[in-house]
Amino acid sequence: MTERTRVQSQARGDALDYDLSSFYYSSSDDVFDILGIYNDWHEDATLRGYYLYGQPMSSRPTTRVELQEMLEQRRLNLLNLSSYNYLGLSYRPEVIEAAKQALDRYGMGAAGSPVLSGTMDVHVELEHELAAFKKRPACLVFPTGYSTNVGLIQGLMRPGDLIVADQNSHASVVDGAILSKAEVRFFRHNRPEDLEKKLQSRRSKTLVVVEGVYSMDGDVCRLPEIVEIARKYDARIMIDEAHSTFIYGENGRGVAEAFGLEDQIDIHVGTLSKAIGGQGGYVCGSKGLRAYLEAFARSRFFSCALSPVVAAGVLEAVRIAGREPGLRGRLWANVAHIRRLLREEGIDVGESTSQVIPVMIRNDRRIFELGHRLQRAGLYLQPIVYPAVAKHRSRFRISVSAAHTHDQLNEGVAILAHVLREEGIL
Ligand SMILES: Cc1ncc(COP(=O)(O)O)c(C=O)c1O
Structure with missing residues (x-):
């Protein structure tokens, strides 16, 4: 069995057990062999919903965004807790x-x-x-x-x-x-x-x-x-x-x-x-x-x-x-509001004290499934996995903005808590 077919068959069996670190090296003499091995996995993993990255946005990165869903080729209108834009300035x-x-x-x-x-x-x-x-x-x-x-x-x-x-x-x-x-x-x-x-x-x-x-x-x-x-x-x-x-x-x-x-x-x-x-x-x-x-x-x-x-x-x-120092004031009021909601729901936010709030999942395999469920429920939150964080430290990362309303933050946390509860994480 060649390396490629071995990895292909393993990838088919258990695509979700692999991550980018599985594809740094190949024992082949050809520089390009790793491309085929990686692409086979990537295709398979994408079809299984592993990959949620690079979904094109067709709107401004405001608190609600239009997103192209890649698997089912649908256009989604989502509450956005993913973009930085902490002071809501990019579209002023x-x-x-x-x-x-x-x-x-x-x-x-x-x-x-x-x-x-x-x-x-x-x-x-x-x-x-x-x-x-x-x-x-x-x-x-x-x-x-x-x-x-x-x-x-x-x-x-x-x-x-x-x-x-x-x-x-x-x-x-x-x-x-x-x-x-x-x-x-x-x-x-x-x-x-x-x-x-x-x-x-x-x-x-x-x-x-x-x-x-x-x-x-x-x-x-x-x-x-x-x-x-x-x-x-x-x-x-x-x-x-x-x-x-x-x-x-x-x-x-x-x-x-x-x-x-x-x-x-x-x-x-x-x-x-x-x-x-x-x-x-x-x-x-x-x-x-x-x-x-x-x-x-x-x-x-x-x-x-x-x-x-x-x-x-x-x-x-x-x-x-x-x-406009009031922008910072609004951001901090929003951070305090969402932190209170997250605490009330018992959601694990690690050591965060800022507008960057991880929602700790610690399961590299399930986080993509959860990301899809969140999108279907109306919330845009990006899974963060290795190599952005250590393995088994996967999380969603909430970015709070001064532009969010309290109603939007209430809605976002309600969706998150509902999905995490249904999935037995909470
Ligand atoms: C701490 C830190 N430094 C630098 C960068 C890179 O900044 P940019 O995305 O503007 O290139 C980032 C981006 O995420 C960051 O988090």
Whole structure:
């Protein structure tokens, strides 16, 4: 039996016991053999409802969305608890108008790397706005949050250096660390005492990497203890506030502001795709850091600049987020409301205290079935499984937005509780 037929027959027998980790390697001599093996499984698994990803949306990512159901080829109208857009800004009329005007003025794309011809005045304005908002001397914008972490870490760290990152760090942190060829150690999630262990034997230049709010668990970084330990060992600190800037802190500058520790952090990273609902990422820090990364962050240097249309849209959204603190207030009221409902229903949300709320299922096999049932009942919630989280830590991830009404949150939790109860999970 060839490897392909063996995997095919196993896949037919038990498609749901496989996941992406089954398809990294093949013993064949042909690079493309793994494609056939993977595709056979993927087709079979899709037909059995395993795969719920990439369903095309044909509406704005508001609180209700139109979704194309792939298995039965139906168009669904669903209550949306899946999109980031935490402040409901992606479709605000002023944001759309700013993007339209930029389209008329600049055309569609930047048509160049930011270090060559791709920097337009709107990019410079966006960087100034973000630096002023974050109260940092300088800012550098990247095309995505992912490329920000990759370029920043690869651009700054070298073979022989040490990166000590939280074990739940986003893939972009991991990929940047791999590209840098520095030594990488992970400390146990949000455990400062383990960070200290990992730093004790350090002999080289060190960067400690944490996130403000962790993207899959929704818990907040124990920043005061982490800063204290990193300082004790003379390590530099980088915080990725992808899920916390514009949300946490009195002025929305993030978890570092909320803890009063902004000046203790060397590198502030964020994205424009989450609270802002657009695209792009940024690094805020010293002017020297900005200048160095402009020259050495390859993911930015060797890639076309962020579209000026998006840059203009996110610039307007950043201004709105700054002048309308009520949006944060609404978001936090919604978070408190849904957390109360979830608690009353006895739904397990792990360690979350933020607008990112996992609904822990811990069953990699059943979660897709449950996802289909939720969609049939009218709720759009995405299953999150390995490699986004560890195996057997599967969950649905609720993203709460300032734009949700309490009625919508009531409806969403009622559907969720009903399906989980019917399936014997509650
Ligand atoms: C913590 C964290 N950093 C970076 C990113 C990448 O950001 P983007 O999706 O804007 O590329 C994400 C995205 O999920 C994230 O959760």
